[in-house]
Amino acid sequence: MANSESVAPGTSALFTPLRIRGVEARNRVMISPMQQYAGGSDGLAGDYHLAHVGRFALGGAGMVIMEATAIEPIGRNSWGDLGLWSDMHVEPLARCAALIKSCGSVSGIQMVHAGRKASINPPWLGGMPLGAADAERGSPPWAVIGPSAVAAGPEWPLPMEMSAADIQASVVLWANAARRAADAGFQIIDLHGAHGYLLHSFLSPLANHRTDLYGGPIENRMRYCYEVVDAIRAAIPDEIAIFYRLSALDGIEGGWTLDDSVVFCRGLLARGVDVIDCSSGGATGDRKSDTRIRRGYAFHAPYSRVLRAETGGLVATVGLIVDPFQAEAILEAGDADIVAIGREALFNPNWPHHARNALSGENFSAWNKEAGWWLKRRGFLLRELENQGETPMSRYSGQGDGQ
Ligand SMILES: Cc1cc2nc3c(=O)[nH]c(=O)nc-3n(C[C@H](O)[C@H](O)[C@H](O)COP(=O)(O)O)c2cc1C
Numbered sequence: 001m002a003n004s005e006s007v008a009p010g011t012s013a014l015f016t017p018l019r020i021r022g023v024e025a026r027n028r029v030m031i032s033p034m035q036q037y038a039g040g041s042d043g044l045a046g047d048y049h050l051a052h053v054g055r056f057a058l059g060g061a062g063m064v065i066m067e068a069t070a071i072e073p074i075g076r077n078s079w080g081d082l083g084l085w086s087d088m089h090v091e092p093l094a095r096c097a098a099l100i101k102s103c104g105s106v107s108g109i110q111m112v113h114a115g116r117k118a119s120i121n122p123p124w125l126g127g128m129p130l131g132a133a134d135a136e137r138g139s140p141p142w143a144v145i146g147p148s149a150v151a152a153g154p155e156w157p158l159p160m161e162m163s164a165a166d167i168q169a170s171v172v173l174w175a176n177a178a179r180r181a182a183d184a185g186f187q188i189i190d191l192h193g194a195h196g197y198l199l200h201s202f203l204s205p206l207a208n209h210r211t212d213l214y215g216g217p218i219e220n221r222m223r224y225c226y227e228v229v230d231a232i233r234a235a236i237p238d239e240i241a242i243f244y245r246l247s248a249l250d251g252i253e254g255g256w257t258l259d260d261s262v263v264f265c266r267g268l269l270a271r272g273v274d275v276i277d278c279s280s281g282g283a284t285g286d287r288k289s290d291t292r293i294r295r296g297y298a299f300h301a302p303y304s305r306v307l308r309a310e311t312g313g314l315v316a317t318v319g320l321i322v323d324p325f326q327a328e329a330i331l332e333a334g335d336a337d338i339v340a341i342g343r344e345a346l347f348n349p350n351w352p353h354h355a356r357n358a359l360s361g362e363n364f365s366a367w368n369k370e371a372g373w374w375l376k377r378r379g380f381l382l383r384e385l386e387n388q389g390e391t392p393m394s395r396y397s398g399q400g401d402g403q
Contacts (some may be wrong), residue, residue: 001182004069012359013331014324014339018062020274020314022239023187025062026105026366029332029352032191032318032342033110034131035067035081043070043083053096057103057251057344060352063338064100065108065190065243066093071177072170075113075198078120078130079139084111084177090184095125103368105265108243109181110186113170114160115198116146116207117285129156129285147202147224148209153285167214167224170198176233182236189232190243191273195282199225200247202281205254222264226271233272243316244268245277248303251290255283258303262310269313275338277316278304294320298326301335308336316340323356 014350015027038048049066056064070076072085084088093109100107116234119130119141130141145166146159163171181189191201201207202224214223232242248266250256265276278300281290293299295403297320304317317336321327327339344351353367363379364372391397 006066007328007359010360012328012356013082014328014359015302015356018338019299020241022237023106023241026104026172027060027062027352027356028338029061029327029355030063030108030316030338030340031056031061031065031105031345032069032340033065033108033192034135034346035077035343037078037080039080039082041079041086042088043073043240044089045082045096049082049092049096049319050099054099054103055349057100057105058354058371059345059349059369061105061345062352063106063108065110065188065340065366066096066186067113068110068114068192069093069181071111071113071173074118074142074145075115076118077112077114080122081112081278084109085114085173087180093181093184093186097187101185106187106327108190108241109186109192110176110192110245110345111174112192113174113198114144114194115150115201116144116150117196117201117282118142118144118361119157122398129287131263131298139302146198147207150207150209151285152207158286161210164212164214167227171188171224171227171231175235179235182240188241188243189236190277191228191232192245193225194245194279196247196284197282199228200256200283203246203260206250206252206255206283210257218263225264226267229268229271229273229293241274242272243275243277244273245279247280247282248278248300248307249280249293250283251281251292252283253274258306261307262305265307265311265313268365275314275316276307276311276346277306277318277340278307279318280335288388297322298330298335301330301333305333305335308334314338318342322357327355328359 018025069082069084097107121134144159149161151158203221208221248261249258260330281293299319300317304315308315314337316338318340322344364375
């Protein structure tokens with residue numbers, strides 16, 4: 001059992017490698033996709049993105065998933081989001097994929113269409129729909145689309161309802177973007193089917209009021225997502241893994257439920273999705289509307305546990321996982337197969353390496369040698385000084401020898 005004692009070297013669940021199709025991750029820690037709003041209006045990855053993902057890969061993560069990357073310009077959340085809608089996007093992303101791999105992690109990328117929740121400003125400007133003030137700053141709003149002409153909230157724009165032809169055209173965009181992600185060398189494609197974006201909005205009765213083959217009963221509401229998955233599976237080599245991030249529930253009366261997710265995930269797995277990446281909420285633009293979801297430690301573990309038990313598939317869980325023993329316990333309890341970290345990785349990009357040291361008592365052996373060799377010796381030296389009763393403040397506190 002995981003507790004505050006270390007587990008015997010080689011027995012940690014978190015540090016047991018994971019093979020999925022042609023992909024072998026050195027451990028079960030996945031860096032959750034995190035938009036950086038740093039792509040510029042052309043959606044191209046730059047040096048900043050290299051540094052962003054590189055530090056996580058050097059930090060020892062098994063898998064690093066690049067941020068939500070839009071399949072078409074109007075599918076971006078905000079002007080700074082990355083894109084995969086043209087061949088121009090491939091080369092800069094290929095540098096990121098190559099860097100992630102060269103540092104020992106499996107490289108992944110998330111693909112998104114933000115649907116009716118597109119055209120917003122970054123979180124530090126409010127994370128709300130773009131308006132006149134944003135236009136003055138050079139970031140004008142654009143027209144958004146969705147399954148139905150239903151806005152995400154009172155202050156949100158009315159989406160244009162997609163026709164059947166629009167739906168078919170967008171399936172092709174997903175497949176083309178996935179092919180580019182494969183060309184860029186990514187080993188995992190994570191589909192953003194959560195947080196109220198286009199795929200999720202087809203599933204949720206709160207956003208999908210259609211009466212055709214893509215609306216109404218759950219079989220119809222799942223249709224678009226399944227068509228996207230089928231098209232992507234057909235477009236990419238077999239060895240590339242597909243992860244599907246879904247909102248396991250809306251947490252709102254009349255919305256998508258955990259039971260719906262069980263049905264949906266069984267279909268995803270049957271279609272060649274390899275990992276269910278379990279998130280939740282976001283169905284509307286009101287961040288406080290999902291009152292049934294409590295954001296405590298490991299807040300998606302109760303949902304990922306159900307999805308794992310009911311579908312038999314591999315499942316990732318995310319949400320306030322901050323401690324190595326907590327992560328180990330999540331896996332040991334059968335709540336997930338993969339532990340994803342977001343903000344904790346921003347706080348400490350070396351979290352996976354530290355977790356390994358904490359869990360197994362290993363001494364920097366898994367770090368890249370350029371750092372690990374030095375850190376091992378640093379540890380010996382610090383212990384020696386500690387044994388001699390010396391502290392970093394000895395020289396200044398009047399208690400040491402002042403050398
Ligand atoms: C800066 C930032 C950007 C994010 N961008 C994305 C994203 O692009 N795609 C996504 O699915 N989730 C995104 N998220 C959500 C995270 O992936 C993660 O699910 C969430 O932060 C909860 O995990 P945590 O408690 O470990 O941070 C973002 C979160 C943060 C903090």
